[in-house]
Amino acid sequence: MELFTLQCLCKTLQEGGLAPAAQALGIRQEALEQLMINLETELKVPLFQREQGKLLLNSTGRRYSDRVRQALCMLEDAALQAASARDDLHGTVRLGLLATPPELPALLSYFSNAFPRIRLQFEEYSPAEEYDLLLAADPLPALPAPYTNLALVQEEMVVVISKQHAWATRRRCQLRELRNQPIAMPDPGHSTLSGYLRGLFAKNPPHIAFWAPSILQMMIFVRNGACTVLPLALAECICKEDPSLRLVHFGKKPPERTYRILRREDVPLPAIAHRFLDYALQFYRAQP
Template identity: 25%
Template structure:
């Protein structure tokens, strides 16, 4: 028994005519008659009383019609229902964020996405760039925000912000009076640096060595508040993107543009190349691409 048997049977019962059912089904009357005959043979009972003037359901035909109609409706709804379930705007996304350098830029994106898709759950985990990349690779995270994109053979990425690093110092530090400062001039300062799992940790140390000194790192942290508190207490200096500096207490901490060389803090969304992603994750990535493309002050 095939679905066509049931479809033709239901149509004949509805039209009370083999010829009309054939016309509606776009097949020959003989094809409809054969399908009904095969169905009756398989069931072992007649489904219609046939005369030259009418076609009428038998008692068993009436009983079978109810089940056949349900099956036909279920069959025709199967593909649309399946597609709707796949496309249902629900699900969960796991995203890795940089606890120090992720700014309001990304928060605005998440806020707009949540307004559009309130039923999609977003799980945010704070890691440094290196751990974000590792977690994406092993499938722990769907996507993440990092500063330096790893090997392009394994990741796809979307750059959404380029922001120069500023030196932040206590208002008591003489550097706070300068309009800008060269990196080489910081050789005698104590550094409060990003933890080792941040790509900026390596970037800052390498840039210092390039200009002739190894920085005196007195403390490493992944917490913005702790970093800024140590700077405010004049225990050391630190480096933050200019966008983050705008949110600091200017009475206690002063941000000074870093020059020669200027270190650019790049922010990119990355995800594993070739990985089969959930519909929710694909929705979020497309939303992010559209969001940053439509906002010209990004990138």
């Protein structure tokens, strides 16, 4: 069983089909399809089903792919730990925070285990300071120095409401429906989230909007009958802390917020910062 074949299987699961997976891998779809057929023959278990002339992963294939993805992540982590022992990298990486990507605590835990001698120093972003790397989200703010940005992960946006809200029994809503709802939005002068929401509602602005300078004040509006739109991880955390709140998902294509990691273009990136950059990209690419 070739490692490349297993990587191709995971890419098929990640991309949602053979055609986009083949394009992402840079190989012909016919070649990828033959690899998958050979894998089924070797395992003696059907992993795909044919629908409208296309090969699609069946439930067994999806479960197997997910286990393979976990195993590949462990192999990558082991390789990075071996590299850490070889390189003996140590020092401090300064990271400026403009936004907090989902699963960041898990990333930091894995990275610290792999590279115990590299210290990560997180600071709220200030234009007067210099950082090795920045963590941000769309829309990116104007920065005093040139930066290259790399996408880390996209996170679903959801609506947070009170359990006394008229939508309390609903599981899904449409973006256009928010126009008739009082909605709490973050202070437009202090939050990259407010910039994202302004773009999100540009073609369909809310009829009523309450501007609040903090998440706490936004939640006060929500408890009093308004709603708000937040990234999924933050919304789940808030609803877990406050049982009087619940979240409602958007329809088939929910809006997503893209989180990015930024590096300076005009100065060399230290080796330890480069190691964190590479690790972060691998970590998020391995997420289901």
